[in-house]
Amino acid sequence: MKVSRRTLLKLAGSSALASATLPLWSMRSAQAADSITVSDVGGAIAPALRKAFYDPFEKETGIRVVNVAHDSDPVTQFKLLVDSESYIWDVSMVTQDHVARLTEDKNYLADLQLDEVDPSGYVNGAVQSNWLGFSVFAIAMAYRSDAFTGGAPKSWADYWDTQKFPGRRGLYNSPWGMLECALLADGVPRDKLYPLDVDRAFAKLDKIRGDIGVWWNSGAQNTQILQNGEVDLSDTWSARALAAKDSGAPVELVWDxxxxxxxxxxxxxxxxxEQARQFVRFCQRPEQQAIYAGEVANGPSNLKAYDHIPEDRAKLLPSYPKNLEGLAELDSAYWGEHYDELSNRFQEWLLLG
Structure with missing residues (x-):
């Protein structure tokens, strides 16, 4: 999900530059003192963002929120609007990898002034001086319960155990997150994953390569292969596995x-x-994050949001405390620095197989 954004930018740099000039109506909206323009990823989550954050903020403050969809990798657009002082956005939905790239050579980010926010009440890493995480997703394992009636896999070590847990397997067609899963399967503790022992990870992948039936390329494909039974178990983005489960497929998640x-x-x-800061502070409220988590199968970063989420729903979300215990924080800075070289090595590994 995250990594492909960087790759896409390299394939379509000129289009990113062109699309940095957003429609005139959005620029006019951003110029109004009683409105802000927020850029987000668009698509299926846009209505959830509107319901949880945009409309309630407008109602409470009178500040209109105009939302526009940015490129899958918004870093070039972000830099252009700051360098040109065009400010067609006032707030942008970005990842930790984007933040690292937006502060590497020059600081493109404003201080959010979140001094009154206690980070201890949030998922680790969510509260930064220049970034507020609000939507937690997981890279985990999913399996079909109808394929494992005699006992289900419970860890990445079990995924690699093809004798005890035979079945059709899927893996993401990218090293991002997947190398970490290989290391977890090989016994590396969660708090010792980074910097990645790349040679060890590929050696572990050598042992499972012949058992992979599908190398999936997108979240939609991941949902589909779990839904239709093309695979019995796979790595997954948590919301994609839950989409298959919501459709009626017998899919279960392993929070590892x-x-x-x-x-x-x-x-x-x-x-x-100041209006932009006011909006970001509004988005850290637990009751607003709870609304978002009720619409999208990603977890809130503010753990007090679980006071407002029904228990049956809460247990399906990545940041639910019991689920979070089995998850390590992905090191976005590491991937921002090493993705290209690891992607090239991974593709060569696939071809040589």
Whole structure:
């Protein structure tokens, strides 16, 4: 999900530049003192963002929120609007990897002034001076319960145990997150994953390569292969496995893996800085994050949100305390630095197989 954004940028750099100039109506909206423009990922989660954050913020403050969809990798757009002082966005939905790239050579991010927010009440890493994580997702394992009636897999070590748990397997067609799963299967503790022992991870992958029936490429495909029974178990993005489960497929999640987050940052220099900060602070409220988690199968970063989420729903979310115990924080800075070299090595490994 995250990694492909960087790759896409390299394949379509010129289109990213062109799309940085958003429609005139959105620019006019952002110029109004009583409105802000928020860029997000669009698509299926846009209505959830509107219901949980945009509309309630408008109602409470009178500040209109105009939302626009940004590129899958918004870093180039983000830099252009700051460098040109065009400020067609006032807030943007970005990942920790984006934040690392937006502060590497020059700081493009405003201080959110979240000094009054206690980080101890949040998922680790969610509260930063220039970024507020609000949407937690997991890289975990999913299996079909109808394929394992005599006992289900419970760890990545079990995934690699093809004799005890025979079945058709899927793996993500990318090293991102998947190398960590290989290391977990090989006994590396969650708190010792980084920097990745890449040679050890590929050696572990050598042992499972012949048992992989599907190398999936997208979240939609991951949902489909779990839904239709093309695979019996697979790595997954948690919301994608839950989509298959919600459709009626006998899919269960094993909370063994990694978590990461989407969050909000503000472009440095926006003339609507105070309104933008007000919006970000609004989004950290537990009751608003609970609404979002009720619409999208990602977990809240503010753990007090679980006071507002029904227990049966809460148990399905990555940041639910019991589920979070089995998840390590994905090191986005590591991947931002090493993704290209590891992706090339992974593709060569696949071809040589």
């Amino acid at each position: 893996g990694l978590y990461s987050m989407d969050g909000w940052s503000i472009p440095a220099g926006t003339p609507r800085l």
